[in-house]
Amino acid sequence: MLLVTGVSGALGSLVAARLAGRDDVVLGTRAGLPGTRRVDFDAPETLPEAFAGADTLLLVSAGYGEDDTVVARHEAAISAAERAGVRHLVYTSLSGDGDHLTYALAHRWTERRIQRSTTLDWTILRNGLYAEFLTWIAAPDAENRITGPLGEGRLAAVAREDLADVAVAVATAPAAHRGRVYELVGERPLGGADLAAALGATYAPGTLADARAAVAASGAVPFQVPMLASTYSAISHGFLDGTGVESDLRALLGGREPLDALDVFVKAVREG
Numbered sequence: 001m002l003l004v005t006g007v008s009g010a011l012g013s014l015v016a017a018r019l020a021g022r023d024d025v026v027l028g029t030r031a032g033l034p035g036t037r038r039v040d041f042d043a044p045e046t047l048p049e050a051f052a053g054a055d056t057l058l059l060v061s062a063g064y065g066e067d068d069t070v071v072a073r074h075e076a077a078i079s080a081a082e083r084a085g086v087r088h089l090v091y092t093s094l095s096g097d098g099d100h101l102t103y104a105l106a107h108r109w110t111e112r113r114i115q116r117s118t119t120l121d122w123t124i125l126r127n128g129l130y131a132e133f134l135t136w137i138a139a140p141d142a143e144n145r146i147t148g149p150l151g152e153g154r155l156a157a158v159a160r161e162d163l164a165d166v167a168v169a170v171a172t173a174p175a176a177h178r179g180r181v182y183e184l185v186g187e188r189p190l191g192g193a194d195l196a197a198a199l200g201a202t203y204a205p206g207t208l209a210d211a212r213a214a215v216a217a218s219g220a221v222p223f224q225v226p227m228l229a230s231t232y233s234a235i236s237h238g239f240l241d242g243t244g245v246e247s248d249l250r251a252l253l254g255g256r257e258p259l260d261a262l263d264v265f266v267k268a269v270r271e272g
Contacts, residue, residue, distance in 0.1 A: 001024055001025070001026060001053050001054050001055055001056070002019075002024060002025045002026070002054070002055070002056045002057075002058065002171055002172065003025075003026045003027075003028055003037070003039075003050070003051060003054035003056070003057050003058070003086075004016060004019065004025065004026070004027050004028060004058045004060070004171070005028045005039050005057070005058065005059055005060050005062075005077070006028070006029070006030075006039075006060035006061070006062065006063075007027045007028065007029055007036065007060075008029045008030070008031070008033065009060060009063070010130075010132070010160060011060055011092065011127075011160055011163060011164060011167070012060045014160055014161060014163075014164035015058065015060070015164045015167050015168055015171075017164075018164060018165070018168045019168060019172075026053075026054070028050055030042075037049075037050045038050060039051075041062050041072075041073035041074070041076045041077050042073060042076075044076040044079075044080065047076060047077065047080035047084075048080060048083065048084060050080075051080050051081055051083075051084035051086060052084060054081075054084060054086050055086065055087050055088070056086065056087065056088045056089075056090065056171055056174050057077075057081050057086045057088070057089045057090070058090045058092075058167060058171040059074070059077055059078075059081075059089055059090065059091045059092070060092050060167075061074075061091070061092050061093070061107065061110075062074060062077070064103060064223070064224070064227065065223065066223050067105050067106050067109075070106035070110075071106050071109050071110070074106070074109075074110040074113065075113065078110075078113055078114060078117065078120075081120065082117060082119050082120060086120065087120070087121060088120065088121040088122065088123070088174040088175070088178070089114055089117075089120045089121070089122045089123075090122070090123045090124075090125065090167070090170055090171045090174060090177075091110060091111070091114055091122070091123070091124055091125065092125050092127055092163075092167060093107045093108075093110065093111055093124050093125060093126045093127065094107040094108075094126060094127065095126045095127060095128040095129070095156075095183055095184065095185050095240075095245065096126055096183055096245060097156075097185070097239060097240055097242070097243075097244070097245050098128075098129070098234070098240065100230065100233070100234045100239050101227070101230050101231060101234055102223075102226045102227050102230040103227050103230075111124055111181075121174070121175075121178045121179070122178075122179065123170055123174060123177040123178065123179070123180050123181075123182070124180070124181040124182065125163070125166060125167060125170065125182050125184060126181060126182060126183050126184060127158065127163050127184050128156055128157060128158040128183075128184055128185035128186055128240075128242075128247075129155060129157055129158070129231070129240065130157065130158065130159070130160050130163075131157040131158060131159050131160070131186070131190075131259075131261035131262075131264040131265050131268070132159075132160055132264060132265070132268045133157070134155070134157060134190070134195065134265045134268075135265065135268045135269050137150075137228065137231060137232065138150060138192060138195050138265075139269050140196075140199060140201040140269070144199075144200070144201045144202060145201060145202045145203075145204045146192055146195055146196045146199075146201055146202070146203050146204070146205075147204055147205060147206045147210075148192065148205065148206070148211065148232060149205050149206050149207055149208050149210070149211050149232045149233075149236055150191060150192040150205055150232065150235050150236050151192075151205060151235075151236030151237070152191065152236070153191065153234075153235040153236040153237060153238050153239075153240070153241065154189035154190055154191040154194075154235070154238075154240075154241040155186075155189060155190055155191075155235050155240050155241065156185040156186040156187070156188075156189045156240060156241055156242030156245070156247075157186045157189075157190055157261040157264075157265070158184060158185055158186040158249060158258065158261060159186075159258065159259035159261060159264045161259055161264075162184075162249060162253060162258050162259055163184060165253055166182075166184060166249065166252045166253065169252060169253075169254070170182075170252065182248040182252060183245050183246060183247050183248055183249075184247060184248060184249045184252070185242045185245050185247045185249065186242065186247070186249070186258065186261045187242070187247065187249070187250070187258060188260070188261060188262070189241040189242050190261060190262055190265070192205055194262060195262070195265060198262055198265070198266050199266060199269060205236075208229060208232055208233055208236075211228070211229060211232055212225060212228075212229045215228050215229070
């Protein structure tokens with residue numbers, strides 16, 4: 001049996017939709033919604049029952065938070081999986097070129113913890129930043145200007161739909177992927193000028209200080225301010241453009257062409 005966690009989230013919900021109706025799949029949500037098991041990493045006492053009978057666990061990262069919070073959640077999940085007799089754990093991590101991001105640490109800690117396990121087979125899916133995420137950091141303002149401080153940098157963004165397809169392919173046939181770390185970044189890096197041109201907007205990048213102040217003023221919780229600032233900085237300084245990363249995305253999609261990240265961005269902006 002395959003247990004999928006985090007199916008109420010953006011990526012998890014796409015995975016769940018692809019697995020709907022299968023009697024060998026169980027879905028997990030923090031709230032224990034109808035048709036799902038309650039899988040609450042902040043309540044480890046819920047996990048033995050949630051993981052019972054699972055042979056494979058698709059551990060969708062437990063959300064952004066302070067490092068100690070995310071690490072504690074993932075430790076609870078991995079330890080519970082070991083005790084429950086799970087044989088193979090598939091984890092959705094962060095692409096290898098993302099180490100300059102403030103939220104990379106919890107992902108790398110989790111990878112190490114999984115790889116140290118003496119009972120679990122494992123596969124790591126190192127997901128690039130979503131094309132849809134660009135709508136959060138580079139959507140046009142009321143004057144039709146993209147002011148996010150992306151500089152001349154580019155992002156090798158990837159469509160969530162593609163990452164969901166890969167997660168399903170790996171988690172439903174995990175033996176073929178035992179002990180593998182896959183890099184899943186886009187094939188066409190996008191810069192601010194590309195995004196603006198596709199929308200008929202103007203690209204007028206601001207400064208990191210301006211962006212940090214705007215995020216702080218938006219009501220973001222404290223950890224989100226450096227999270228977004230580090231994302232802007234890493235893109236603008238050329239660390240997330242896919243250079244030097246050999247992406248496994250196309251191969252794990254069965255050889256089909258990945259969705260065009262620019263098309264995905266434009267559609268997401270226009271749909272609001």
